[in-house]
Amino acid sequence: MAHAIVEWTDNLTADGFVVGPLLELIAAAMRDAGGVFPIGGIRVRGVRVEDYVIADGKGDDAFINITVRMAAGRPEAFKRSFFEGLFDAIKVHLAPQIAARPLALSMYIDESDEASSFKYNTIHLRLNKGH
Amino acid sequence: MAHAIVEWTDNLTADGFVVGPLLELIAAAMRDAGGVFPIGGIRVRGVRVEDYVIADGKGDDAFINITVRMAAGRPEAFKRSFFEGLFDAIKVHLAPQIAARPLALSMYIDESDEASSFKYNTIHLRLNKGH
Amino acid sequence: MAHAIVEWTDNLTADGFVVGPLLELIAAAMRDAGGVFPIGGIRVRGVRVEDYVIADGKGDDAFINITVRMAAGRPEAFKRSFFEGLFDAIKVHLAPQIAARPLALSMYIDESDEASSFKYNTIHLRLNKGH
Numbered sequence: 390m391a392h393a394i395v396e397w398t399d400n401l402t403a404d405g406f407v408v409g410p411l412l413e414l415i416a417a418a419m420r421d422a423g424g425v426f427p428i429g430g431i432r433v434r435g436v437r438v439e440d441y442v443i444a445d446g447k448g449d450d451a452f453i454n455i456t457v458r459m460a461a462g463r464p465e466a467f468k469r470s471f472f473e474g475l476f477d478a479i480k481v482h483l484a485p486q487i488a489a490r491p492l493a494l495s496m497y498i499d500e501s502d503e504a505s506s507f508k509y510n511t512i513h514l515r516l517n518k519g520h
Numbered sequence: 521m522a523h524a525i526v527e528w529t530d531n532l533t534a535d536g537f538v539v540g541p542l543l544e545l546i547a548a549a550m551r552d553a554g555g556v557f558p559i560g561g562i563r564v565r566g567v568r569v570e571d572y573v574i575a576d577g578k579g580d581d582a583f584i585n586i587t588v589r590m591a592a593g594r595p596e597a598f599k600r601s602f603f604e605g606l607f608d609a610i611k612v613h614l615a616p617q618i619a620a621r622p623l624a625l626s627m628y629i630d631e632s633d634e635a636s637s638f639k640y641n642t643i644h645l646r647l648n649k650g651h
Numbered sequence: 652m653a654h655a656i657v658e659w660t661d662n663l664t665a666d667g668f669v670v671g672p673l674l675e676l677i678a679a680a681m682r683d684a685g686g687v688f689p690i691g692g693i694r695v696r697g698v699r700v701e702d703y704v705i706a707d708g709k710g711d712d713a714f715i716n717i718t719v720r721m722a723a724g725r726p727e728a729f730k731r732s733f734f735e736g737l738f739d740a741i742k743v744h745l746a747p748q749i750a751a752r753p754l755a756l757s758m759y760i761d762e763s764d765e766a767s768s769f770k771y772n773t774i775h776l777r778l779n780k781g782h
Contacts, residue, residue: 435571440697505629565773636760
């Protein structure tokens with residue numbers, strides 16, 4: 390399984406930011422990772438942030454913060470390579486917003502062990518049926 | 521203390537999902553755990569998710585994701601037993617939604633140690649007074 | 652970098668609570684910590700909670716829960732001292748709400764290591780330019 394939560398400050402709408410395509414970019418990267426992330430377990434969502442104080446509070450700053458939660462156990466080398474590639478792709482995707490105003494972009498990877506995770510998922514069944 | 525956050529995708533409303541009873545189910549299970557969760561520290565909340573991409577992005581999928589945060593130190597055997605029981609009860613509660621469309625249900629247990637936790641709680645006082 | 656997320660139950664608005672000044676209090680404390688938190692990395696936001704069950708579910712209880720995420724590595728003594736001071740300042744700030752109804756106030760400090768953190772931040776550039 391892999392979860393991603395994308396928090397974004399609502400001043401980004403003025404710069405043409407729409408959250409949907411960024412969510413799709415992240416989900417697609419996970420789907421295309423050679424089976425490391427089972428497709429039925431991919432869940433990416435956006436959270437619009439309306440109340441915030443950034444840095445000295447005097448700029449027109451924005452932030453986008455991505456938190457991934459996934460099961461522990463994937464190799465370190467894969468993780469570094471995959472998430473560096475994903476982060477670079479996100480920067481390219483956000484070029485218009487980066488050009489428009491000061492932006493803090495961040496991504497954190499949290500891992501959960503089996504003993505503290507509980508799962509039930511009927512999406513895999515839909516995918517196995519091929520529809 | 522025990523926190524629970526219930527994220528749910530808004531397409532579930534079409535299947536009769538209402539978040540309040542699920543929050544109450546979780547809070548009640550914690551209250552009924554023989555004092556392991558002090559009642560004044562129980563805080564369960566819902567987060568409606570409106571922007572999301574799930575799995576291959578081609579289905580009518582939904583997800584509900586529950587994140588528990590509690591103090592470290594409860595016995596492993598209790599945790600496994602309590603959260604397995606809670607997760608089973610949640611599955612039963614969600615039978616109508618599970619029947620209606622593909623659903624990914626997940627629950628993660630995060631523990632905080634004393635040194636990184638700060639608390640002030642006047643709810644215990646209300647409960648001790650019996651009103 | 653330092654993130655803070657302030658969740659607050661919406662019944663607090665009846666007691667005069669406004670989230671903005673609390674976000675600013677937290678950001679200001681981080682700015683004034685002698686450089687331990689680079690100013691360009693401070694991101695504090697509020698999350699209004701509308702669906703919740705607290706304690707026995709029978710009171711007029713409220714909660715405010717603050718989650719800090721920062722890079723690992725700051726000295727234990729600094730962390731204890733800084734966050735105890737911040738928590739005390741928050742309690743003083745919330746005196747009107749504490750007087751008005753039972754309130755559970757909590758703060759948790761989560762640390763991320765370098766290997767699981769990805770950052771790109773053009774706010775530092777704005778600050779270095781002095782505007």
